Amino acid sequence: xxxxxxKEDFLATEIEKDIKADETSTDEATEKEETSDVEVKKQSKxxxxxxxxxxxxxxxxxxxxxxxLACVVAVNIIASVLEDKFPSLSVDITNSNMYQxxxxxxxxxxNVNQDIDIYLLTxxxxxxxxxxxxxVAYFSQANQFFKEIASLNKHITFxxxxxxxxxxxxxxxxxxxxxxxxxxxxxxxxxxxxxYKGLTMEDLFETENDSSTGYTTIKSxxxxxxxxxxxxxxxxxNAAKACFITSSGVGSEKTSSSGSTAYSALKKLLxxxxxxxxxxxxxxxxxxxxxxxxxxxxxPTSDISEQALKKVTSFLNTAKKSNKTFVYVPAPMAIENGxxxxxxxxxxxGMKVESNWIYEQDNNYITSIAPSxxxxxxxxxxxxxxxxxxxxxxxxxxxxxxxxxxxxxxxAKVLLKSSTKADLLPSxxxxxDDVKDGTGKALNGAVINQSEVSDGVNKNVVVIGSYYAVSTxxxxxxxxxxxxxxxxxxxxxxxxxxxxxxxxxxxxASDTSLGLEAASDALFPTILFVGIIPIGVLILxxxxxxxxxxx
Numbered sequence: 191x192x193x194x195x196x197k198e199d200f201l202a203t204e205i206e207k208d209i210k211a212d213e214t215s216t217d218e219a220t221e222k223e224e225t226s227d228v229e230v231k232k233q234s235k236x237x238x239x240x241x242x243x244x245x246x247x248x249x250x251x252x253x254x255x256x257x258x259l260a261c262v263v264a265v266n267i268i269a270s271v272l273e274d275k276f277p278s279l280s281v282d283i284t285n286s287n288m289y290q291x292x293x294x295x296x297x298x299x300x301n302v303n304q305d306i307d308i309y310l311l312t313x314x315x316x317x318x319x320x321x322x323x324x325x326v327a328y329f330s331q332a333n334q335f336f337k338e339i340a341s342l343n344k345h346i347t348f349x350x351x352x353x354x355x356x357x358x359x360x361x362x363x364x365x366x367x368x369x370x371x372x373x374x375x376x377x378x379x380x381x382x383x384x385x386y387k388g389l390t391m392e393d394l395f396e397t398e399n400d401s402s403t404g405y406t407t408i409k410s411x412x413x414x415x416x417x418x419x420x421x422x423x424x425x426x427x428n429a430a431k432a433c434f435i436t437s438s439g440v441g442s443e444k445t446s447s448s449g450s451t452a453y454s455a456l457k458k459l460l461x462x463x464x465x466x467x468x469x470x471x472x473x474x475x476x477x478x479x480x481x482x483x484x485x486x487x488x489x490p491t492s493d494i495s496e497q498a499l500k501k502v503t504s505f506l507n508t509a510k511k512s513n514k515t516f517v518y519v520p521a522p523m524a525i526e527n528g529x530x531x532x533x534x535x536x537x538x539x540g541m542k543v544e545s546n547w548i549y550e551q552d553n554n555y556i557t558s559i560a561p562s563x564x565x566x567x568x569x570x571x572x573x574x575x576x577x578x579x580x581x582x583x584x585x586x587x588x589x590x591x592x593x594x595x596x597x598x599x600x601x602a603k604v605l606l607k608s609s610t611k612a613d614l615l616p617s618x619x620x621x622x623d624d625v626k627d628g629t630g631k632a633l634n635g636a637v638i639n640q641s642e643v644s645d646g647v648n649k650n651v652v653v654i655g656s657y658y659a660v661s662t663x664x665x666x667x668x669x670x671x672x673x674x675x676x677x678x679x680x681x682x683x684x685x686x687x688x689x690x691x692x693x694x695x696x697x698x699a700s701d702t703s704l705g706l707e708a709a710s711d712a713l714f715p716t717i718l719f720v721g722i723i724p725i726g727v728l729i730l731x732x733x734x735x736x737x738x739x740x741x
Contacts, residue, residue: 291338295418299342306421307380308336309351309359311368317350324408328395332413339417351378363388379417381424389416415462423464430685431466432457433482437473437498438524439491452519452657453488455665456677463678463687472498478505483512483685489521489657493529502535509649515684517652519660520592526617539639539651540600545617548591548633548655549625552609557587559668564622565590565615566658568671569606569635576605576680580672586635587671589658594634602639605652605680607632635659650684 310317320329340348353360353368360368366375366388375388391397393416396409423429434440434457441453461467470476470485473495478485485505487494494502506514518532525545536542550556550567560566568585571577586606593614596602613628635655640648654677658664664673681687 291335292414295339295414296342298418298422299339299346302343302345302421302425304345304425305382306346306424307382308340308346308348308417309378309380310336310348311351311353311376311378313350313352326408328408328411328413331411332394335413335417377417379420379424381421385424387420387424389420419462419464426464429464429466430483430682430687431468431479431481432460432484432486432681432685433478434467434469435485435487435490435494435498436469436471437490438487438494440488451489452521452660455662456486456488456519456660458662459660459665459674459678460681463682465681465685465687472501477501480508482514483687484515484517484681486517486519488517488519488660491521491523492527493524493531494535496531499531499535506649506651509643509647511647513648513650513684513686515650515652515681517654519654519657521657522590522617525592536651536653537597540597540602541637541639541651541653542595542597543653543655544593544595544614546593546614546626547617548588548593548608548635549613549615549622550608550611551613551628552611555585555609555612563589567591567608567612569608570632571676572604572607572632572634573638575603576676576683578679578683580675580679584670584672586659586673586676587664587668588635588656589664591635591656591659594637594653594655596634596637600639601641602637604632604634604637606636607634652680652684 314333318330318333321327336348340346351359363378363380363386366378366386368375368378368388374390374392376391377389377394378386379389380386394413395411397406398409399406434453441451457467468479468482470478472478478501482505485502487502502516506516508514518536520529520532520543524532525543529543533542547565548567549564551564555567555569556564557566557568566587566589568587569591570585571580571582588606591608596604610630610632611628612633614626614633615622616624616626619625636659637653639651641650642648654660659673660677664671665677666674
């Protein structure tokens, strides 16, 4: 083959390669273009899906649900944490509000300015389990009470203490005999400096025996009352001293349906105000203690003896640097039998107890607890000396009240008075037909004579015409009246007792089915339906409005 032919064959081969290469390149370009078109179509489809209304609504719903659930969980967790740290966030859903702190309790605990340690000598589970034994949640209520008062003031601490595992604790309070088998002390309140008080189950709860079953049941809780009394007494620097005369049949005159006497009820009232109380028999060789601030002769069944009366007079004459006060509360038996010695003493004070009961004729003064009993009525305040901080629209209730008249020229003052429509019923009257017309003026249910001994120092004689007025029923039972607050305030002023008036009633459960709910349980439904759901709906509405507006 010639060189020319070889060259032509070579050129033909190269041209053929170039043609094939061009074809391959074209095919590859076509494939790339086709692939690119597919990818563009896919991206366009994804973009279309992402921007579709269906996709937007779906993800919006998921987002809202997620936020809603997160809020629900967060609120529940926060409520649980807060309830543990702040017991007051718990919600009382009992009919009797037995878990709520009384106003005077809050005031007292908030004003404590020294350390108070409170111990319950058991563990929490054991203590609250007693509820099932008695059928009423008094122990859960007590547990909540202790936690809540501790949260009111950094100076008050509360804890459960197992004395069996901590013998040194029992040694610290040796006077309470905590290590003695059968010791009934369940609570210790410690104010430091060896000042402490132990409380028993009997102190904390009012119990009664069921004769039909032989079991002991709890009538009411006195936890709040007893603990506050202990705190008041332990933190008080100078407690006033009240002495009760026990001669002349004092304590035997029944004055209330519960069988309590005016004597014991009034003594308990003063003890609850951190008074130091004692008794004295003036018919014996005993004398009135020199540190006595107030001497009380409550519901005697007979006249005071001449010997006892001399001691009363001597007591009043000791008013040199501080006030001395004598309080007399007559009972029906003594007045009906005659009290010449006491009458003579009171006449010197410018007052006289008549043997006539006050018979109220104004329906605005008759009580709702006995609307047909005109001898049981309410009384206005005639003197403002002892009414500081008292609601003047709430009266004092008194029953079987002796009318007390002031003698001519008397310096005595009226404390409590009836309406101007009140009449008089003689103690020997056989029926209400014997009612005598009143004077057209208010009649006197309580009076006081104050004689100034020196600058700011008085000797005081107080007569309260009704022993019912200071009975258990009217001091702690019928709280719609002002008896407890008024008489406590009066005694505090007369004795210059620097403690604030604290009136705390016992707690009684009227139902056992409802109790205390934690904030996480009781508050959560309210927060959910009042807060979270309405806010969620509002946010959803705003989002939908914004989306539609863009379109």
